[in-house]
Amino acid sequence: MNSLYDHGVHKFPDAGLLASSRARGWKGMAAELRSHPACAIPDICSTQTEITFAVRGAKAGSVHRRGNGRLQVAPSRSGTIWVCPKGVSEDQIRITEAIPEVLHVYIPDHQIASLSVHTSRPVVFDENFYQAGLEDEFVRQICVRINSELQEETAGGAVMMEYLANVLVTHICGRFADRRIVAETPSNVGALDSRRFNRVRDYIEENLSSDLTITEIAAVACLSRHHFARAFRAAAGESPSSYIGARRIDRACNLLATSEMSLAEIALVCRFSSQAAFARAFKRQSGHSPGEYRRTSQAR
The missing domain is CATH 1.10.10.60 (Homeodomain-like)
Incomplete structure (x- = not known):
C-alpha cells in the first residue's frame, strides 16, 4: 500500500500534505488532501490510477496537462475532477494559480482487477478515461464523502471507504472500460437471512478490535463483497460501516x-x-x- 503514497510524493514534490489515509487502514484505495502552489509539475508516467478532485479550488486558475500526447486544459475551480489511468505518460503539467485543497484518490491495480470476474477479459480503460474537467456527479459525491472521512475520522470509516472504493471502481469501469461488465442491480440480491445475519453479527462483535474489511465479513456470509453490502443493509436497516x-x-x-x-x-x-x-x-x-x-x- 505504501507505493500508493509514493506516487503522490514523486508526482507532487512542491505540494503540501494536509491529510492522508496512510494510518487509517483503508482497503481498496488511498487518499491524500494536498495544497498545490502555482507551479510546473515534473513529467511522470503514472504508476497508479488516480482521481483528483478540487475540494477548494482557485478563483480564476487552470491546470494544463498533456497525457500520451493529448493536451488538456481545465479550470481549477472547486468541484473540478481530473482522472488519469495507470500508465499514462504526462508532461507539460502546469498549475497557473495556487489551489488550496485538492483530494487525490489512488486506486490499486488489484481493486480494478477484481472486476474481471464480471467480464470475459481483463478490464482495460478506453482512451476517454484520461479526462480533465470530468462531468460526473456520482464521482463528485463519492469524492466529497472520501474527503469528509479523511478530515473527520469515524468509527466505521475504514469499512465505508472499502465499500466506496468498490462502488467507485465499478462505476468508472462501467463508464470507461469494456461494456461487457455487468452491473449488479438491487433486484439481484435480497436481505441476509436470519442465520447469515446472526453469523455476521457475531463475527463483527468478536472482531471489533481488528481491522474489519467488507471482503472478510462478506466471506462469513458466503457472499461476494459486491452483493454483501446491499444484503446487510436490507437486513439491518443500515450499512455495514454504520x-x-x-x-x-x-x-x-x-x-x-x-x-x-x-x-x-x-x-x-x-x-x-x-x-x-x-x-x-x-x-x-x-x-x-x-x-x-x-x-x-x-x-x-
Whole structure:
C-alpha cells in the first residue's frame, strides 16, 4: 500500500500534505488532501490510477496537462475532477494559480482487477478515461464523502471507504472500460437471512478490535463483497460501516464506564488512528467527550 503514497510524493514534490489515509487502514484505495502552489509539475508516467478532485479550488486558475500526447486544459475551480489511468505518460503539467485543497484518490491495480470476474477479459480503460474537467456527479459525491472521512475520522470509516472504493471502481469501469461488465442491480440480491445475519453479527462483535474489511465479513456470509453490502443493509436497516461504527462507540462507552484503560488505549482498541480522532467521533455520536462520559458514568 505504501507505493500508493509514493506516487503522490514523486508526482507532487512542491505540494503540501494536509491529510492522508496512510494510518487509517483503508482497503481498496488511498487518499491524500494536498495544497498545490502555482507551479510546473515534473513529467511522470503514472504508476497508479488516480482521481483528483478540487475540494477548494482557485478563483480564476487552470491546470494544463498533456497525457500520451493529448493536451488538456481545465479550470481549477472547486468541484473540478481530473482522472488519469495507470500508465499514462504526462508532461507539460502546469498549475497557473495556487489551489488550496485538492483530494487525490489512488486506486490499486488489484481493486480494478477484481472486476474481471464480471467480464470475459481483463478490464482495460478506453482512451476517454484520461479526462480533465470530468462531468460526473456520482464521482463528485463519492469524492466529497472520501474527503469528509479523511478530515473527520469515524468509527466505521475504514469499512465505508472499502465499500466506496468498490462502488467507485465499478462505476468508472462501467463508464470507461469494456461494456461487457455487468452491473449488479438491487433486484439481484435480497436481505441476509436470519442465520447469515446472526453469523455476521457475531463475527463483527468478536472482531471489533481488528481491522474489519467488507471482503472478510462478506466471506462469513458466503457472499461476494459486491452483493454483501446491499444484503446487510436490507437486513439491518443500515450499512455495514454504520453498524460497525455504532458498535465500536458502544464498546468505547462500556470501557469508559467499567475499565481503567486510558483514552489512548480505548482509541486503539476501537480502531481509531489517534486519541484525537476517537474523541471527535465519540462526541459526534454521544454528545459528550470521552472524559465527560467517563466521569458521569463512574459517578452513578
